[in-house]
Amino acid sequence: MKKSxxxxxxxxxxxxxxxxxxxxxxxxxxxxxxxCGVSTGLAGFAAPDANGRWxxxxxAVCRAVAxxxxxxxxxxxxxxxxxxxxxxxxxxxxxxxxxxxxxxTFSRDVDLKFTFTGVNYYDGQGFMVRKDxxxxxxxxxxxxxxxITTGTTTELNLADYFRSNGMEYEPVxxxxxxxxxxxxxxxxxxxxxxxxxxxxxxxxxxxxxGEHMVLPEIISKEPLGPLVRQGDDQWADIVRWTLNAMITxxxxxxxxxxLDEMAAGSDNPEINRLLGTEGTLGEMLxxxxxxxxRIIASVGNYGEAFEANIGESTPxxxxxxxxxxxxxxxxxxxxxxx
Amino acid sequence: xxxQSYIRTEMLPExxxxxxxxxxxxxxxxxxxxxxxxGIVSVVAMAFVAYVLYLFLPWAIQGTWxxxxxxxxxEAVGGxxxxxxxxxxxxxxxxxxxxxxxxxxxxxxxxVLMLVAVAPILFDKLPRKMLMFSALYPFIGAWLLWGGTIWxxxxxxxxxxxxxxxxxxxxxxxxDLVGIILAILATVIWxxxxxxxxxxxxxxxxxxxxxxxxxxxxxxGIESVKSSDFGGLMLSLTIxxxxxxxxxxxxxILALGRQSDMFLVKTFSVIYIEFIRGVPLITLLFxxxxxxxxxxxxxxxxxxxxxxxxxxxxxxxxxxxxxxxGGLAALPTGQYEAADALGLDxxxxxxxxxxxxxxxxxxxGIVGTFIGLFKDTTLVSIIGLMDPVGLxxxxxxxxxxxxIVWELYLFIAVMFWIFTFSMSRYSMYLERKLQTGH
Numbered sequence: 001m002k003k004s005x006x007x008x009x010x011x012x013x014x015x016x017x018x019x020x021x022x023x024x025x026x027x028x029x030x031x032x033x034x035x036c037g038v039s040t041g042l043a044g045f046a047a048p049d050a051n052g053r054w055x056x057x058x059x060a061v062c063r064a065v066a067x068x069x070x071x072x073x074x075x076x077x078x079x080x081x082x083x084x085x086x087x088x089x090x091x092x093x094x095x096x097x098x099x100x101x102x103x104x105t106f107s108r109d110v111d112l113k114f115t116f117t118g119v120n121y122y123d124g125q126g127f128m129v130r131k132d133x134x135x136x137x138x139x140x141x142x143x144x145x146x147x148i149t150t151g152t153t154t155e156l157n158l159a160d161y162f163r164s165n166g167m168e169y170e171p172v173x174x175x176x177x178x179x180x181x182x183x184x185x186x187x188x189x190x191x192x193x194x195x196x197x198x199x200x201x202x203x204x205x206x207x208x209x210g211e212h213m214v215l216p217e218i219i220s221k222e223p224l225g226p227l228v229r230q231g232d233d234q235w236a237d238i239v240r241w242t243l244n245a246m247i248t249x250x251x252x253x254x255x256x257x258x259l260d261e262m263a264a265g266s267d268n269p270e271i272n273r274l275l276g277t278e279g280t281l282g283e284m285l286x287x288x289x290x291x292x293x294r295i296i297a298s299v300g301n302y303g304e305a306f307e308a309n310i311g312e313s314t315p316x317x318x319x320x321x322x323x324x325x326x327x328x329x330x331x332x333x334x335x336x337x338x
Numbered sequence: 339x340x341x342q343s344y345i346r347t348e349m350l351p352e353x354x355x356x357x358x359x360x361x362x363x364x365x366x367x368x369x370x371x372x373x374x375x376x377g378i379v380s381v382v383a384m385a386f387v388a389y390v391l392y393l394f395l396p397w398a399i400q401g402t403w404x405x406x407x408x409x410x411x412x413e414a415v416g417g418x419x420x421x422x423x424x425x426x427x428x429x430x431x432x433x434x435x436x437x438x439x440x441x442x443x444x445x446x447x448x449x450v451l452m453l454v455a456v457a458p459i460l461f462d463k464l465p466r467k468m469l470m471f472s473a474l475y476p477f478i479g480a481w482l483l484w485g486g487t488i489w490x491x492x493x494x495x496x497x498x499x500x501x502x503x504x505x506x507x508x509x510x511x512x513x514d515l516v517g518i519i520l521a522i523l524a525t526v527i528w529x530x531x532x533x534x535x536x537x538x539x540x541x542x543x544x545x546x547x548x549x550x551x552x553x554x555x556x557x558x559g560i561e562s563v564k565s566s567d568f569g570g571l572m573l574s575l576t577i578x579x580x581x582x583x584x585x586x587x588x589x590x591i592l593a594l595g596r597q598s599d600m601f602l603v604k605t606f607s608v609i610y611i612e613f614i615r616g617v618p619l620i621t622l623l624f625x626x627x628x629x630x631x632x633x634x635x636x637x638x639x640x641x642x643x644x645x646x647x648x649x650x651x652x653x654x655x656x657x658x659x660x661x662x663x664g665g666l667a668a669l670p671t672g673q674y675e676a677a678d679a680l681g682l683d684x685x686x687x688x689x690x691x692x693x694x695x696x697x698x699x700x701x702x703g704i705v706g707t708f709i710g711l712f713k714d715t716t717l718v719s720i721i722g723l724m725d726p727v728g729l730x731x732x733x734x735x736x737x738x739x740x741x742i743v744w745e746l747y748l749f750i751a752v753m754f755w756i757f758t759f760s761m762s763r764y765s766m767y768l769e770r771k772l773q774t775g776h
Contacts, residue, residue, distance in 0.1 A: 041735025052436040092631030205741035
């Protein structure tokens, strides 16, 4: 059945083999589409709606990059990736960037040869238990069965945490978050552990959220952010500064609502540089000077994207917490646009 | 004569059968309560079925088809009823994945045409000329699903034509064997090196990093759809049918290869079969998704669905080969000797005498493998393809339907059941039809 496609691809493969890969930016512009690796479905971060349009906080980063590079936030080919195949998909060039709740760690950055381009969500690993278990602290979890997603940092953190506290546990390895949810509800495990943002989102969907509690301990740092392959600094810069533009826009009070007004020129030179009415920051990136304007017009600034997808007004209901701007006591801090 | 009063002169009227020998009571007694052990098992089984239905039916029937999110649905029906609204809301996605809405007539048409193409293979009463269409269907089906220029299927088909012409010319000049070799060479060279440029010339090319798009000479075609947009039941059917169609002939060849007297052919077949059977399908799928990308030059995009189809086919072919080998082994040696005695060469004896019998014996096993293969297509969700099972994850990933489980899985189970049950019934029909014993 597939012979035609097979031979066509084979022929194409033969033709393409000769050319070395040009820069990712050139590839993306030639293809006129950004290939962005996302979760196969994680509430608030990435999921397709009934019309097949992807939405979520991670998806917003992909759309922002597409808006900056291609001028259209819809020119994204979303590639759903499970946690097992995400890194190989990025390394082999199947996707141009990964925006898939991926924790920035030393070994991923250095050993796996990726470049993390910032942090779009500061998370930490927590535990959820049934209230009738009578546990008030994670230190009382000795001997518990724990539902855990395989191939993630949470798996390693869990082992570290239990070992350093001299406790034992029985892991129930699970492939996806939704499956873990079901296993936990059906009583296959006493504890469900994952990033606390996902725990909150999961708990919100339970029929009786009051019967479950998230334990106070946060056992790890989970800075989640977009990443690209190492070795293409221009592309890494574009993704990095796309995220920074969103954060800076919030800091400077530029929103998708007042964008036109701000872009007309303002007294604040940094706003002018960001929106391209002053200086040539966009051209330095290999783009045009309206790049950041397009980002904010399409997905809004960081705060807007947060509120629209995972904020307190959504069913996920996450508070800004660590993800507030540095001026408001959080960690989101962008280097200056200068 | 009338004095012989002990002879009855009129017929007795027909009596109804005794109560215990007819109707429902008889059936019950024969089938469910023929002895005390049978009786106990029947009661326990019926109680179990009743209990499951008692739990399931109110939940399913009281469920609602309305509402656009689980929260709304739960508020309306309480926790104890199904929210079938998710099926209504996402039906299109569960069927076609992300296939563009305006183009969805194409997979539907491809499906209907597939039934037409398969019909003459399944039922020999239909006119044999329909087999022509069956042979062309793979090209029609692939073109309908993926779209693009009409020249792709035509030019690939042309490869067979070229092979045939080369064979006819070379056969006359150089003999059979050289003719076959040259024909295969010509076809392969055409497919590997010439098809791409010719299609590009006729149908136009898309822009790449190094070249702009060129308009084709005759750019006839339909909108092309990317593999990444495939999903839902359509993806399962695409992978399943391709796998079934391709693995069957491959399995026959491998089975014959394993029985062959030629050392190399036999060794290769044995190694292939034993290797593939020793590796889980999941591993092969990971190889398809992950490793192949490393082996291929960077920047090549070797279609993921195609990679998966190849792996699934390779996997199923190994099992198929062993099942058919079982059929071959079950034939008495007399059949082989009779074929030889008739003076048939190897291929003729296989085609006319051995295979029809061996395949008939293997029908249950073959159909079992087909059904298994079709169900195994759901494993692709593990490498991130959006088959129905993969979509359940994506659907639960939206805030609307987060936490919904049973409704989706039940729906998928019913969809798969329809296909697998049809296959199973067909195999029983075929076995009855081919029954030649007494």
